[in-house]
Amino acid sequence: MxxxxxxxxxxxxxxxxxxxxxxxxxxxxxxxxxxxxxxxxxxxxxxxxxxxxxxxxxxxxxxxxxxxxxxxxxxxxxxxxxxxxxxxxxxxxxxxxxxxxxxxxxxxxxxxxxxxxxxxxxxxxxxxxxxxxxxxxxxxxxxxxxxxxxxxxxxxxxxxxxxxxxxxxxxxxxxxxxxxxxxxxxxxxxxxxxxxxxxxxxxxxxxxxxxTPATLRKQLQPGTHIYVQIGGANATTAQKLLGDLRGVERIEAQGDGFTVRTKPNMDIRADVSQRVVQAGYTLLEMRPVAMTLEDIFLDIVGREQA
Ligand SMILES: Nc1ncnc2c1ncn2[C@@H]1O[C@H](COP(=O)(O)OP(=O)(O)OP(=O)(O)O)[C@@H](O)[C@H]1O
Ligand SMILES: [Mg+2]
Missing domain, CATH: 3.40.50.300 (P-loop containing nucleotide triphosphate hydrolases)
Structure with missing residues (x-):
């Protein structure tokens, strides 16, 4: 139509x-x-x-x-x-x-x-x-x-x-x-x-x-963000540590830890924990960050603007 x-x-x-x-x-x-x-x-x-x-x-x-x-x-x-x-x-x-x-x-x-x-x-x-x-x-x-x-x-x-x-x-x-x-x-x-x-x-x-709202969410959401907190590491250290892992797109400070943004449908959690431990740091927390469609929207729009 x-x-x-x-x-x-x-x-x-x-x-x-x-x-x-x-x-x-x-x-x-x-x-x-x-x-x-x-x-x-x-x-x-x-x-x-x-x-x-x-x-x-x-x-x-x-x-x-x-x-x-x-x-x-x-x-x-x-x-x-x-x-x-x-x-x-x-x-x-x-x-x-x-x-x-x-x-x-x-x-x-x-x-x-x-x-x-x-x-x-x-x-x-x-x-x-x-x-x-x-x-x-x-x-x-x-x-x-x-x-x-x-x-x-x-x-x-x-x-x-x-x-x-x-x-x-x-x-x-x-x-x-x-x-x-x-x-x-x-x-x-x-x-x-x-x-x-x-x-x-x-x-x-x-x-x-x-x-559709549902497919947009599916396309963009799964495993695309994880929150990681590493004992003794700031975002700069994290960037050095994790920046070259396969699938990592961006690392941003957030609270005491930071958010790692990956390519869609990539689960990098095993790689992250391995890299952190091998480098002699402690992995204090690691969890997927659920995104609302609003987050996805702001993220897409923000990324374009940057
Ligand atoms: N007649 C015009 N001459 C020159 N630039 C224009 C004209 N109309 C719109 N623009 C520019 O084109 C772009 C798109 O404008 P448009 O009004 O289509 O956006 P919009 O998505 O409707 O925004 P809003 O949510 O603010 O209504 C803007 O940068 C605007 O400044
Ligand atoms: Mg308008």
């Missing part, structure tokens, strides 16, 4: 999106996860036809975003980062206005239905200016859904709203996945994990990992 193929965007000399490729199957919820400036909004603006790519292609519902941008726009709903708000309209008026822009006749039924979906029907007579932030965000969602698009693209729909409303927006996004294909961006990993079928992690314009 969404096919992105080596898509890039350059602003002047700056490469904001660097040859990214990913897919979303019909009915899938895909999370675009990345820190500030990663290129999430830029990607979404290209996919929704607001901005041409510098190179690469993408198809939505079978239509090329550049060649068939009108067809794409008919089939995509977009909640931008900053929702344009018309404060003096009522909730119902605002969504009706968008429905008319979308060329929907007999908009009344559609508008009421979509207001039910985002849980604003009771507020349909309220002026937009009097809505809370979370309600405004849901109104933005209504605007994105009113033409019943096959693909829904949501740019950080939960940003700047309180935890209770975040839950409501997440639930709405989750419900959307039953009928629509959803791409939504966030910089909060736990959110991507909770809501998405698949996560695409993007940093500095590049995809650094992608997969």
């Amino acid at each position: 969404i096919e992105v193929n080596q898509l890039s965007k350059r602003y002047g000399n700056f490469l904001a999106v660097d040859s990214i490729s990913f897919e979303a199957q019909p009915g899938e919820i895909v999370g675009l996860l990345g820190p500030n400036g990663a290129g999430k909004t830029t990607t979404m603006r290209m996919l929704t036809g607001f901005m041409p790519p510098s190179s690469g292609t993408a198809k939505l519902a079978g239509f090329d975003i550049f060649e068939d941008s009108m067809e794409v726009r008919k089939r995509v709903g977009y909640l931008p980062e900053r929702v344009p708000i018309y404060p003096d309209m009522t909730v119902q008026g605002y969504v009706t206005f968008w429905a008319q822009l979308r060329g929907i006749r007999n908009a009344r039924k559609q508008v009421d239905a979509v207001l039910q979906v985002v849980n604003l029907y009771e507020r349909r007579k309220t002026l937009v200016r009097n809505l809370s932030k979370g309600m405004r965000q849901r109104l933005g969602l209504a605007q994105a859904l009113v033409h019943d698009p096959q693909v829904v693209i949501l740019d950080e729909p939960t940003i700047g709203i309180d935890p209770q409303q975040v839950i409501e927006v997440r639930e709405s996004v989750h419900a959307l996945g039953e009928k629509h294909t959803v791409l939504f961006s966030t910089h909060i990993l736990s959110e991507a994990e909770q809501v998405c079928d698949r996560v695409v992690i993007i940093n500095r314009g590049k995809i650094v990992a992608q997969g």
Whole structure:
């Protein structure tokens, strides 16, 4: 339903999106996860036809975003980062206005239905200016859904709203996945994990990992970090001692010991204990460090930044 193929965007000399490729199957919820400036909004603006790519292609519902941008726009709903708000309209008026822009006749039924979906029907007579932030965000969602698009693209729909409303927006996004294909961006990993079928992690314009939350964890987690404490050794000594062991990537001081980072799926514990003892030191502690998906994310992003 969404096919992105080596898509890039350059602003002047700056490469904001660097040859990214990913897919979303019909009915899938895909999370675009990345820190500030990663290129999430830029990607979404290209996919929704607001901005041409510098190179690469993408198809939505079978239509090329550049060649068939009108067809794409008919089939995509977009909640931008900053929702344009018309404060003096009522909730119902605002969504009706968008429905008319979308060329929907007999908009009344559609508008009421979509207001039910985002849980604003009771507020349909309220002026937009009097809505809370979370309600405004849901109104933005209504605007994105009113033409019943096959693909829904949501740019950080939960940003700047309180935890209770975040839950409501997440639930709405989750419900959307039953009928629509959803791409939504966030910089909060736990959110991507909770809501998405698949996560695409993007940093500095590049995809650094992608997969289901479970596979991402599996790929990146096992045996990749161990905590070691050696009697009488600081990180420099440890570096000298262990730095050239097969599979060791990095050694970092942590508390009284340090964390040894290895290549994925390597168990270096036997080598570590042997080397430490042979060098005449004492191995006081050694244990694998369980990483949450959040740690993995920060680690990947941090490594890229370094
Ligand atoms: N119109 C523009 N002109 C020049 N540079 C831009 C423009 N828009 C974005 N950028 C730059 O491109 C990079 C990616 O920006 P983008 O807004 O896509 O990131 P993002 O992942 O959405 O970040 P955030 O989480 O802060 O919303 C940033 O370094 C940004 O400064
Ligand atoms: Mg953004």
